[in-house]
Amino acid sequence: MMYERVSSALGQRPPKISHEEMRQRQRDFCSKIDSQSVAIITNNPVSIRSRDTHHRHRFNSYLHYLTGWHGEEGVAVFHHDGDWKCRLYVQARDVEKETWTGRRPGVQGAIDHWPVDESKSRDEMEADLANILTAADSVYHIQGLDTVVDGIVAAAFDEFLDPREILDEMRVFKSTGEIALMQYAADLAALAHIEAMRECRSGMGEWQLQSIIEGCFLYHQSEWAYPSIVGSGDNATILHYNENKDPTRNGDVVLIDAGCEIDGYASDITRSFPVNGKFTEAQREIYALVLDAQMAGIEACQVGAPWGAMHKATSRVLAQGLVDLGILDCTVEEALGEEFNGPYRQFFMHGTGHLLGLDVHDVGGGRQGDNRPERTLASGMVLTVEPGLYFGAWREDIEIDPKWAGIGIRIEDDVLITEEGPVILTAKCPKQISEIEALVGSN
Ligand SMILES: [Mn+2]
Structure with a gap:
């Protein structure tokens, strides 16, 4: 079972x-x-x-x-x-x-x-x-x-x-006891995402994928830390979509952003995968780009780095990729723009991560729009790294090549900052293309 x-x-x-x-x-x-x-x-x-x-x-x-x-x-x-x-x-x-x-x-x-x-x-x-x-x-x-x-x-x-x-x-600095609880919350959410991938079939309802994930939480005396987001096709391009009411369609990528809570401590994972188990060429290109950006973001999670370093790291990779794929017709520096507010933000409109703890968007600053002075990363902090690219076919405000329309991809892991470098608490959840394609629908 x-x-x-x-x-x-x-x-x-x-x-x-x-x-x-x-x-x-x-x-x-x-x-x-x-x-x-x-x-x-x-x-x-x-x-x-x-x-x-x-x-x-x-x-x-x-x-x-x-x-x-x-x-x-x-x-x-x-x-x-x-x-x-x-x-x-x-x-x-x-x-x-x-x-x-x-x-x-x-x-x-x-x-x-x-x-x-x-x-x-x-x-x-x-x-x-x-x-x-x-x-x-x-x-x-x-x-x-x-x-x-x-x-x-x-x-x-x-x-x-x-x-x-x-x-x-x-609250920003987690103790050994807190990290153990957060590791367990990360493991449970990772395993729940794996089950959703394993059970997924084209045509399955978004709500059914949600029920697999949240059933895993409940079965293990846990519950969601925030309303689960299960968006397929164009729904994946709506950042906080959580109606989860549409059936998936053959050829869609589904984006699942779901995490659980253990004694109050949250995990927060996003995975995006093709519901039929095989990325199309266009989906694969976007996925690979977001994954490269996410790994660059994790690499930037070093003791002593300013909070904004990981956002700059993911943004540079994404902007370069958008130019290389011909989605933006300009130089990388123009795509990034002044203060990282350039045209690449049409497709990556959120921050790269947030602190995580007793609250999913945890206290202590670090979120965009927070007026406190920029934080420097230090040992014992836990944060998310979650770049994404979104090409909503429904967007009336921007021009989107039909090749990319309806693709929404985000990849999110929870990262503990240590003197020895970033530790990915959610490492049990696969994210490489080959791993995902082998897993989806395998049950
Ligand atoms: Mn998050």
């Missing part, structure tokens, strides 16, 4: 982040804030899907990073009382409610099983937290997640500090 094959290739699931490690994170965080301050870390809200049905709740990454809390409504408060204390407000036990919505750890469960110093019921939070804030000079708070906490904070302070400036920097 498909899922068992994945299980046997997957190996042992690594342990969750230890309480000692979370305690160290708390100490590191508190060492960067003034002892007259209070820091509040709230959870993500529960959101309504329809009427009395809710979307599946995902814990807030900052709260989980500091305390491991994964239920609804938890609030962590760091306050200095002789020394720093982490207090967790949680939902009180309530047998009647728990009968309907599930067991709660409660106040005692929180103190017994989470790495915190104190725990209290949310019912006491309003008066209790107001007292703590009265004695403080300033507060760290992220507005807009927990409206009850927003109200308590607004009653005490007109302005507040942003804890993300401290926490984002901490």
